[in-house]
Amino acid sequence: MQFLIVGLGNIGSEYEHTRHNIGFEVMDFLAKQQNVSWLLERHAHKTQFNHKGHTFHLLKPTTYMNLSGKAVRYWLQELKLKQDNLLVVLDDLALDLGKIRLRAKGSDGGHNGLKSITELLGNNAYPRLRFGIGNNFHSGKQVQFVLGKWTNNEWAELQIPIEQAANACLDFGLIGIERTMNVINTKK
Secondary structure, three states, X not given: OEEEEEEOOOOOHHHOOEHHHHHHHHHHHHHHHOOOOOEEEOOEEEEEEEEOOEEEEEEEEOOOHHHHHHHXXXXXXXXXXXXXXXXXXXXXXXXXXXXXXXXXXOOOOXXXXXXXXXXXXXOOOOOEEEEEOOOOOOOOOHHHHHOOEOOHHHHHHHHHHHHHHHHHHHHHHHHOHHHHHHHHOOOO
């Protein structure tokens, strides 16, 4: 069994450790945990590893957030994988800081990365792991908040949820989406 796990974010040093790049952070945690290195490939930084008889392909698109679908569609086709074997990891303003939610499908919720993926896949029936970044911003300041860097306190608070999200990515491949949803979506 093979799985494509895609962390959404923007490339470039100006976007490192920003709230919008939490998908990249989860991918980096997984890559470090599995002791694998990233390679620049078509439309993405990519790596892979084997875990308990399953192959996990990790992706950090280089297409920028708004064109994430380009990388996702290309690598699904290149790896000859079904959408069921795709998991997208992204930031979510509607969830409290560090809260994670796994869904089998759903709307884009105004997230431009999901909009792009849905548009290029032609449907929204793909799993996604939403990672809460909170919504602690003043009216009209959403873009600055999302593209803003984590505070030291926030970053410290996120270390356990990042590990939980990485483990959820592995569980997705090992025990399936339904069982993983039962574990992840019920955590306090």
